[in-house]
Amino acid sequence: MLSIAQIDHRFVQSIFCFCGISRSICSTSNGFIDGFQRIEKYLIDYRKSSNCDTVSDENQEEESVDSVGTSGRYEEEEEEHHQQNVFNRSSFLRNTKNAAAMALKVLQQDGPGFDARSALDNLEIQVSGLLVREVLIGILKNINQANRERCVKLGYKFFIWSGQKQDYNHTVNTYHLIMQIFAESQEYKAMWRLLDEMTEKGYPVTSRTFNIFICSCGEAGIAKKVVERFIKSNSFNFRPFKHSFNAILHSLHAIKHYNLIEWVYQQMLADGRQPDTLTYNIIMYAKYRLGRLDQFHSLFDEMGRNGFPPDLHTFNILLHIYGRANKPAEAVVHLSMMKEAGIEPNVLHFTNLIDALSRAGNMDACKYFFDLMVEQGCEPDVVAYTVMINAHIAGGQFEKAEEMFSDMFDNGKIPNVYTYNTMIRGLCMAGKFEYACLMLKEMESRGCNPNFLVYKTLVSFLKNAGKVFEANEVIKGMVEKGQYGHLLKRIKKYKRC
DNA sequence: CTAGGGTTAG
Numbered sequence A: 001m002l003s004i005a006q007i008d009h010r011f012v013q014s015i016f017c018f019c020g021i022s023r024s025i026c027s028t029s030n031g032f033i034d035g036f037q038r039i040e041k042y043l044i045d046y047r048k049s050s051n052c053d054t055v056s057d058e059n060q061e062e063e064s065v066d067s068v069g070t071s072g073r074y075e076e077e078e079e080e081h082h083q084q085n086v087f088n089r090s091s092f093l094r095n096t097k098n099a100a101a102m103a104l105k106v107l108q109q110d111g112p113g114f115d116a117r118s119a120l121d122n123l124e125i126q127v128s129g130l131l132v133r134e135v136l137i138g139i140l141k142n143i144n145q146a147n148r149e150r151c152v153k154l155g156y157k158f159f160i161w162s163g164q165k166q167d168y169n170h171t172v173n174t175y176h177l178i179m180q181i182f183a184e185s186q187e188y189k190a191m192w193r194l195l196d197e198m199t200e201k202g203y204p205v206t207s208r209t210f211n212i213f214i215c216s217c218g219e220a221g222i223a224k225k226v227v228e229r230f231i232k233s234n235s236f237n238f239r240p241f242k243h244s245f246n247a248i249l250h251s252l253h254a255i256k257h258y259n260l261i262e263w264v265y266q267q268m269l270a271d272g273r274q275p276d277t278l279t280y281n282i283i284m285y286a287k288y289r290l291g292r293l294d295q296f297h298s299l300f301d302e303m304g305r306n307g308f309p310p311d312l313h314t315f316n317i318l319l320h321i322y323g324r325a326n327k328p329a330e331a332v333v334h335l336s337m338m339k340e341a342g343i344e345p346n347v348l349h350f351t352n353l354i355d356a357l358s359r360a361g362n363m364d365a366c367k368y369f370f371d372l373m374v375e376q377g378c379e380p381d382v383v384a385y386t387v388m389i390n391a392h393i394a395g396g397q398f399e400k401a402e403e404m405f406s407d408m409f410d411n412g413k414i415p416n417v418y419t420y421n422t423m424i425r426g427l428c429m430a431g432k433f434e435y436a437c438l439m440l441k442e443m444e445s446r447g448c449n450p451n452f453l454v455y456k457t458l459v460s461f462l463k464n465a466g467k468v469f470e471a472n473e474v475i476k477g478m479v480e481k482g483q484y485g486h487l488l489k490r491i492k493k494y495k496r497c
Numbered sequence B: 001c002t003a004g005g006g007t008t009a010g
Helices: A002-025 A030-049 A053-066 A072-108 A116-123 A129-142 A148-163 A172-184 A188-200 A207-216 A220-232 A244-254 A258-270 A277-289 A293-305 A312-324 A328-340 A347-359 A363-375 A382-394 A398-410 A417-429 A433-445 A452-464 A468-481 A485-496
Strands: none
Touching: A072 A116, A072 A129, A072 A148, A116 A148, A129 A148, A129 A172, A148 A172, A172 A188, A172 A207, A188 A207, A207 A220, A207 A244, A220 A244, A220 A258, A244 A258, A244 A277, A258 A277, A277 A293, A277 A312, A293 A312, A312 A328, A312 A347, A328 A347, A328 A363, A347 A363, A347 A382, A363 A382, A382 A398, A382 A417, A398 A417, A417 A433, A417 A452, A433 A452, A433 A468, A452 A468, A452 A485, A468 A485
């Protein structure tokens, strides 16, 4: 709670500074002044109404030093004050959630003969960034193929309605949410319009914005246009990266768009930009994924020639490649090269290597590096255990996988969705269907929410084994939880194959 | 702190 409050406070303050500066720069444009004055007024009110509770949090720290052994009463007052603020904040959260639920209900009634706008007005709810966020997320969560047009309409109606409220301005986050809603319905024109609007109003366009756009376009031609627009954009906030190319390359890397990475790199060179370590690492990884290992190696050489020695990420990629090629000896050599370069191999390196080796089918090497990792004082975490469990299952050694699973508990590591899904898959492959179903129950009772993939894994294995009844029971349980009903088709489709 | 590791999928 405290840390959230502090972040909020800093955020508000930084916007404050930002407003002050921009106002003095743009003092000729009336539109800007009005816009910022509105934001500023809102912020002043916000600080008043929130009673500057965040400030008192900070003061508390200083005062606790000053007031050691002096005024106990003062501390009590502070404490009371603090509790009051915690109470205010949680009731604000609760009220906002209720208001959002009411707004969603009103929106659902929208249709001919129903004026949603005035119905929303009649609710007399306080519009805040949190409220708009709650409502838009509520819409986004329920969106599916069948209702998406209506969802877009309702979402946009609410976006416009809330944006017109006095003392409220949309945030970058609410823009992103409405863009995501449009993206679900492939309303690209509307997305571009919103992007222009953000830029006009001086909102920072971030890599999140880029991500929403790039994920929404299937065609390569459109994707290139998106990239071009963001590279050229003056309002693109590419921090923490050095320039927009690296920010874009990193986003593309995260969504595994390797072809586009090659293209962006060409644009970057044409633009006269020099690649740095980050650029090289991403390009090299893309080359590897595209199966162009010769280019990978020439880039690696080029990188060294240009004064960029391999860093921990570079070594991570190298280890992965040697693992996949089933060259454990090379991996050993590189591990010691890393150490010579002053880079200690950590869990991520070992996990990565073990995963790659398991894909190459070398179970002995997997075990060797797992033990080496522990020996070197590197504690395996959930991912490392999951990768080992997966390796054993891939090698058909289910008992070993189970052993790992219980070792994991002994070492105090809590399995997550990946782990459970891997175990359920393993149990199915071993023909232990009752256990697989029990494992699903277990993960639920341990508070680990099964995702769609978990259900899909279990159901498809059950169906393929002719256990239709059990499969339907699992589906029933899934639908009862009410989250993945709209994805049912995907399981059925699987059945027909 | 702020680039890195995982459910084989078409």
